[in-house]
Amino acid sequence: MPTDKITTNNKQNGNYGEDSIEVLEGLEPVRVRPGMYIGSTDIRGLHHTVKEIIDNSVDEAIAGYANLIIVTIQKDNSVIVSDNGRGIPVGIKKAYGVSALELVMTKLHAGGKFGGSGYKVSGGLHGVGASVVNALSEECLVEVRQNGKLYHQEYKKGVKQYDLKTDEIKNSKIDSKYISSIDSGTTTYYKPDHTVFETLEFDYKTIRHQIRIFAYLTSGLKFTFIDERNDTKESFYFEGGLRSLISSQNRNRDVVHPTIFYAHKEAENIDVEIAFQYTDAYVANEMSFANNIRTQEGGTHLTGLRSALTKSLNDYGKKHNLLKNEERFSGEDTREGLNVGVSV
Structure with missing residues (x-):
């Protein structure tokens, strides 16, 4: 009985043995791939570095x-991100013999985003972001201010x-x-490596939009955005959280009801924030976030919101005799003209 054989004429020359196996140490994998x-x-990856910091x-x-973060893009497209938080720990990590900052x-x-002791909620690449940005930077400087020292x-x-050096703050x-x-x-100051990125020119509107969304999602946090390339300085501060976001988006739209429905509470150790308002539009505008990261494909939090909204409107309609016989609103019905934001 004949057997089929898989053949190729495109075999590469060379031997495949133990010498072919490479181990990339430290941040080498990041620079290689x-x-x-x-x-x-490309520019998307370039913008991602800012978001990570x-x-x-x-x-x-x-x-x-x-409660304050200053983001600066300098004329040479280097970036500075500064906050007034606790500062990255600088003590020596005994298991590694180097400072926590260096790690x-x-x-x-x-x-500090794995065990839950450092951060209950966190965004970004979870322990990868800062080191990746560092690896892909021509130069990087981190300054931490703690206990009157730099x-x-x-x-x-x-x-x-x-x-790690200790100095006077001045x-x-x-x-x-x-x-x-x-x-x-x-x-954190860093200058993206021109040998890695296809472009070093940050898009002002994109970075501004990123910062604005961060401000909406973190009520009470003030951002200052400085772009020295076009000599601009703006501040973003929204006490209302997602409610402010929906209000801003509907500013030039005809709304069906003046009051934005809003809820913010913690359930089963999960912080949930929801804001929505109906407009005369035919399509829905749904924005979902998890750990301050936009979930473009939705998720269970958005699916849950859709189901709850449809059920609530049907229950209300039935209770007040607004629906005849077996009439029911479909999911498409309840989302028509809906402008909603949900964050967990």
């Missing part, structure tokens, strides 16, 4: 330790240039106008 960590090396500062705000900046999967460390392409290498607080917090 950056797209695996930030999605791409901002995420860390927002985590401090969500935990209740920060966060130079080791993948190092951070701690700092510099890196080039992810490699530290010296051990000796900061970063101008005070870019710093959220001289007393406490973390300030």
Whole structure:
């Protein structure tokens, strides 16, 4: 009985043995395959680096330790992100013999977002973000202000240039106008590596939109956005959270009801915030977030909201005799003209 054989004429020359196996140490994997960590090396990946550093500062705000974040894009497209939180820990991690700051900046999967002791809620790449940005930067400097002292460390392409240093706060290498607080917090400066990214030109509107959404999702947190390339400075602060977001989006729309329905509570250790308002539009505008990250494909939180809304409107209609016989609203009916935001 004949057997089929898989043949190819495109075999590569060379032997495949133990010498073919490579081990990439430290942050080498990031520089070899950056797209695996930030999605791409085009402008989307470039913008992602900013988001990752901002995420860390927002985590401090969500935990209740920060209320101001300053984001600066300098004329050479270098970035500075500063918060007035607790500051990345600088003590020596005994198991590794280096400071916690150095671990966060130079080791993948190092951070305070895993066990729950550091952060109950957090966004970003969970222990990967800061080190990835560092690895993909031509140069990077992190300054931490704690207990009246300044701690700092510099890196080039992810490699530290010296051990963590302690100095007087007045000796900061970063101008005070870019710093959220001289007393406490973390300030990160980095310049994206031109050998990694296809472009180094940040899009002002994209970064501005990212920051604005962060401000909506974290009520009580103030952002200052400075873009020295076009000499602009803006502040974003929304006490109303998602309610402010819906109000802003419906400003030039005809709304069906003046009051925005809003709820914010914790259930089973999950913080849930919902805001919605109907307009005369024919389609729905649904925005869902998890840990301050936009969930473009929805998720169980959005599915749950849809089901609850449809059920509630049907129950109300039946109770008040607004629906005849077996009439019921479908999901499409209840979402027509709906502008909603849900965050967990």
